[in-house]
Amino acid sequence: MSRTIIASDAAPAAIGPYSQAIRADKTVYFSGQIPLDPVGGSLVDGGIAAQTRRVFDNLAAVAGGAGGTLAQVVRICVYVTDLANFSVVNAVMADYFQEPYPARSTIEVSGLPKGAQVEVDAVMVLD
Template sequence: MSRDPISTERAPAAIGPYSQAVRAGQTVYLSGQIPLDPATGELVTGDISTQTRRVFENLKAVCEAAGGSLDGVVRVGIYVMDLSDFAQVNAVMAEYFQAPYPARSTIQVAGLPKGARVEVDAVLVTG
């Protein structure tokens, strides 16, 4: 099976040796997105809701570059610096998804790249 990289200028460029996403058949594995502004490559300022919206906008752009949309996302992994942000992250996620919701895990971590407070990765099925 081939592995085809997916990339778009509408989401931040990778900051390491990885692709924004990789397609394997009809499944697209989206790398974790942190709240970077794709135009500047800088972390957005603001509260956890602002950062989470930027993350989902970045993921949305990668899904669209893969020929899909957030509606095709079947799994989401959320990494937060502080689980007390859980309710606000949930509220923002509800702006981008509707039932039936993707499967999900939420994990508190000790650190994220560039001092971000949230990172999200996803699995998209297209076709």
């Protein structure tokens, strides 16, 4: 099995000892993305909608760095600090994905890095 580190300057650099993503053969495993601005590395301003949009923009950038798009994502996991934001996250996600939608789980957590309200990781399969 071949393993390749995926990195995109259009997404925030990792804030710990991990890669933005790893490609193993045709499968790309994304690390969780939080709503960090890729230029300054700071948490984006705004509520859950703005944060969720930044997260999906970051994931799209990493997908591009791997030679793919969000259309090739087969699974995502959404972590939120408040499940009351579930409908807002769904509405934003609908702007980034079309049918057939990726498989998904949504999990409420007590906290996320840098005080983020949302984090998303993903798995993508390249053609």
